[in-house]
Amino acid sequence: MTATTAKYLVTGASGQLGALAIDALLKKVPASQVVALVRRAEAAAPLEAKGVEVRIGDYTDVAALEKAFAGIDRLLLISSSEVGQRAAQHKNAVDAAKKAGVGFIAYTSILHADTSPLSLAVEHRETEAQLAASAIPYALLRNGWYTENKTGSIAPAVEHGAYPGAAGDGRISSAPRADYAEAAVAVLTADTLENGAVYELAGDTSFSMQDFADAIAQAAGKPVAYADMSEADYAAMLEGVGLPAPIAAMLADSDAGTAKGALEDNSKTLSDLIGRPTTPWSETVAEAVKQQKAA
Ligand SMILES: NC(=O)c1ccc[n+]([C@@H]2O[C@H](COP(=O)([O-])OP(=O)(O)OC[C@H]3O[C@@H](n4cnc5c(N)ncnc54)[C@H](OP(=O)(O)O)[C@@H]3O)[C@@H](O)[C@H]2O)c1
Numbered sequence: 001m002t003a004t005t006a007k008y009l010v011t012g013a014s015g016q017l018g019a020l021a022i023d024a025l026l027k028k029v030p031a032s033q034v035v036a037l038v039r040r041a042e043a044a045a046p047l048e049a050k051g052v053e054v055r056i057g058d059y060t061d062v063a064a065l066e067k068a069f070a071g072i073d074r075l076l077l078i079s080s081s082e083v084g085q086r087a088a089q090h091k092n093a094v095d096a097a098k099k100a101g102v103g104f105i106a107y108t109s110i111l112h113a114d115t116s117p118l119s120l121a122v123e124h125r126e127t128e129a130q131l132a133a134s135a136i137p138y139a140l141l142r143n144g145w146y147t148e149n150k151t152g153s154i155a156p157a158v159e160h161g162a163y164p165g166a167a168g169d170g171r172i173s174s175a176p177r178a179d180y181a182e183a184a185v186a187v188l189t190a191d192t193l194e195n196g197a198v199y200e201l202a203g204d205t206s207f208s209m210q211d212f213a214d215a216i217a218q219a220a221g222k223p224v225a226y227a228d229m230s231e232a233d234y235a236a237m238l239e240g241v242g243l244p245a246p247i248a249a250m251l252a253d254s255d256a257g258t259a260k261g262a263l264e265d266n267s268k269t270l271s272d273l274i275g276r277p278t279t280p281w282s283e284t285v286a287e288a289v290k291q292q293k294a295a
Contacts, residue, residue: 001073001103003189009035009055009069011093012078014043016148017108020181021076022052028189037068057096059089065096073103074188079124083250087126094130104137106187108180111144111202111265118257119250137195139187144202144270145263147174147281150212151288158220158292162227163213166234166252168259172209173202175270175278183273202265203278215282219289231256 008025012018013036025034031051038044044054057068059080069075077093080086090107097105109124110116116124124142131138150172157163183201207215213226229237231252238248257263271278 003191004029005033006073006103006189007033007035007071008074008076008188009037009072010076010078011037011059012080013047013054014038014040015078015081017146017177017181017184018078019046020178021078021184022047022050024178024182024185025188026050026052028185035068035072059092060085062092062096062099065093066099069097069100069102072097072100074193075102075105076184076188077105077107079108079127083120083123084246087123087130090123090127091130094127094134094136097136098134102136104139104188104193105131105134106139106141106184107131108184109140109142111142111200111263113140113142116257116262117260118262119253132196137193139194139197140199141180141184141187142198142200143180144200144265145172145174146180147176147203147279147284150174150281151284154216154220154285154288155292157213157216157224158222158289161223162225163209163216164227164229164234164237165209166229166231166255166259167209168228169208169210170255170258170261171206171264172212172258172281173204173206173263173265174281175201175203176284179203179270179274179278183270186273186275199269199273200265200267201270201273202263202267203281204268204271205278205280205282206264206266207281212281212285215285216289219286220293 034052036047039058055068057064113124210226217224235252
């Protein structure tokens with residue numbers, strides 16, 4: 001099955017990365033070759049409006065997934081957002097893909113999954129091993145941080161004049177979701193699929209959280225300082241503003257890993273795949289501040 005005749009399916013299509021991947025895919029192949037997987041029937045309408053077929057399946061339901069994957073040649077498996085249940089859910093997806101005879105899986109993992117100190121990497125390593133054992137040809141899209149992970153907290157940072165964290169002077173090579181979506185589609189639609197390929201995907205430029213706070217301050221025209229603290233203090237602070245303890249711990253752990261360099265990558269694999277420089281983080285910050293001012 002060639003790239004031009006293959007039937008493609010994107011999981012997590014109701015999510016932010018999934019929707020962008022569908023859009024990127026539609027720039028490469030006709031809508032008749034694109035299937036979107038969602039778990040909630042009410043999520044179908046915006047995708048159907050794009051002309052793609054929508055199938056329903058939850059990562060917890062192997063039978064539904066097997067049915068949804070029928071006739072699919074190339075699958076973009078977007079990792080589940082249900083941290084702690086992901087390894088089991090992804091195994092269901094891989095098992096279902098095997099039963100359905102899917103020809104290729106591209107999986108969204110995490111940057112440097114094999115060596116990453118982040119607790120989030122544990123389940124990705126499990127899924128990478130499941131794929132390697134599946135005998136289905138596959139590629140690993142080891143995504144670095146979305147710039148949007150950090151721009152989401154711009155409003156309180158501007159309000160309080162401080163951006164808290166535990167990342168020290170660790171650098172983050174981020175790119176917006178749209179760049180990762182485009183890269184995923186480049187791998188999925190390649191003429192020649194390379195089984196077992198590993199792509200360490202990250203932005204061309206990186207920032208420390210001090211750089212990030214400075215960029216917010218500049219765009220907002222107000223002072224914003226980076227307030228660095230210990231991992232434990234940051235987790236406690238996040239709990240204090242209402243985050244559930246496991247989420248607070250996961251975010252603080254990710255920052256501690258950032259301090260160790262876990263989210264820095266200078267390979268430029270992402271820009272190579274998309275054939276253009278990645279969108280600079282400072283541009284995404286400036287745009288987010290602009291939108292926040294207008295809100
Ligand atoms: N690289 C990074 O910086 C970064 C940051 C955050 C997350 N991630 C990972 O990247 C993935 C995509 O990111 P995103 O921003 O697009 O996340 P998102 O907007 O939260 O989308 C997650 C998608 O997964 C679907 N999903 C969750 N549980 C499912 C289940 N049990 N069965 C079937 N589908 C399920 C969601 O469906 P519903 O719409 O029904 O909820 C949604 O479509 C995340 O899920 C997470 O694994 C990466």
